[in-house]
Amino acid sequence: MLGGPGLESVVDQLISVITNDGRNIVGILKGFDQATNIILDESHERVYSTKEGVQQLVLGLYIIRGDNISIIGELDEELDASLDLSEVRAHPLKPVIH
Amino acid sequence: MLFFSYFKDLVGREVTVELKNDLAIRGTLHSVDQYLNIKLENTRVVDQDKFPHMLSVRNCFIRGSVVRYVQLPPDGVDIDLLHDATRREARGG
Numbered sequence: 001m002l003g004g005p006g007l008e009s010v011v012d013q014l015i016s017v018i019t020n021d022g023r024n025i026v027g028i029l030k031g032f033d034q035a036t037n038i039i040l041d042e043s044h045e046r047v048y049s050t051k052e053g054v055q056q057l058v059l060g061l062y063i064i065r066g067d068n069i070s071i072i073g074e075l076d077e078e079l080d081a082s083l084d085l086s087e088v089r090a091h092p093l094k095p096v097i098h
Numbered sequence: 099m100l101f102f103s104y105f106k107d108l109v110g111r112e113v114t115v116e117l118k119n120d121l122a123i124r125g126t127l128h129s130v131d132q133y134l135n136i137k138l139e140n141t142r143v144v145d146q147d148k149f150p151h152m153l154s155v156r157n158c159f160i161r162g163s164v165v166r167y168v169q170l171p172p173d174g175v176d177i178d179l180l181h182d183a184t185r186r187e188a189r190g191g
Contacts, residue, residue: 001157005131016155024151036161070117070164073155080154090150096118096164
């Protein structure tokens with residue numbers, strides 16, 4: 001994630017988005033604008049719970065409104081492949097409270 | 099504008115950003131923009147056992163609107179300079 005302060009450097013890369021309501025959506029960044037609205041392709045949601053491993057739900061092409069975005073992380077695919085998500089248990093993230 | 103310039107001076111330093119969802123992320127400040135959106139490199143979540151949600155993320159963009167605190171390196175702030183600058187800005191230039 002080099003380059004300037006914007007998201008140019010992660011276009012066409014796999015990113016992990018955490019939304020203000022605590023959801024985690026992973027997909028390929030196709031576009032973005034000034035307000036951090038983003039277009040995600042081939043996206044899926046990762047649902048965390050304490051009872052079972054991480055569930056992955058297929059979402060497809062998504063637009064997420066910038067207002068609703070907390071974090072955009074560059075997903076290290078090697079690191080991600082080495083994780084056994086079915087063994088990861090955690091409480092879902094809390095929503096953002098302004 | 100003042101804090102934008104201030105954060106630009108901190109680029110390259112280690113900071114901890116605490117978010118409004120109680121997540122705290124530590125990393126090297128890579129850049130900041132006019133909205134105080136922050137980009138961090140070599141990130142790690144402070145309580146990784148409790149929050150394994152970003153285990154495979156090493157670089158991230160944090161939206162300025164969700165930042166609660168930024169914990170700075172102790173020598174990263176010149177209080178007198180910042181005092182003067184905030185007073186100057188309050189006076190309108």
